Amino acid sequence: MPDSGATGERAVPYRSATDDSAAGPSNGPAALPTEFSFTLPRGYVDDKGALHRVGVMRLATARDELIPLKDQRVQENPAYLSVVLLGRLITRLGSLQDVHAGIVEGMFAADLAFLQRFYEKINTDGTSLATTTCPECSHEFQVDMGSRLGE
Numbered sequence: 001m002p003d004s005g006a007t008g009e010r011a012v013p014y015r016s017a018t019d020d021s022a023a024g025p026s027n028g029p030a031a032l033p034t035e036f037s038f039t040l041p042r043g044y045v046d047d048k049g050a051l052h053r054v055g056v057m058r059l060a061t062a063r064d065e066l067i068p069l070k071d072q073r074v075q076e077n078p079a080y081l082s083v084v085l086l087g088r089l090i091t092r093l094g095s096l097q098d099v100h101a102g103i104v105e106g107m108f109a110a111d112l113a114f115l116q117r118f119y120e121k122i123n124t125d126g127t128s129l130a131t132t133t134c135p136e137c138s139h140e141f142q143v144d145m146g147s148r149l150g151e
Contacts, residue, residue, distance in 0.1 A: 034059045035091065036122050038115075042108040044093060052094025057086075057115070060123050064088050073101075086115050 087101035
């Protein structure tokens, strides 16, 4: 069963109810988002057959990047680092509230690759927007990496 609203949903920075900006206007500068919504290209299928595509990933801290290095699975296979790291940073996926490395490990390869690019984009630029150029007219525009293009 697909997530409700997943089709054609445009990903935007996700703001939790605990954000300072939720308390009303302030005199200081606007807070930058620390969580970003995304839609997986394929979606995670849980053990009951439910499809989960829409999720939220938070920005990584230095601690998030260091702790997985102590994980036995990462020490035995360094390629497992992204699985453990993404398991720490994805705060929600569909109706799943507890996303962990085991969930990420069960994802389709296309979804894992998407999440790795999404992680790099939001942690490098602080946004899920990427600039691209139309190959026909050379017009430059932005696309949201968190959305499903072409839906």
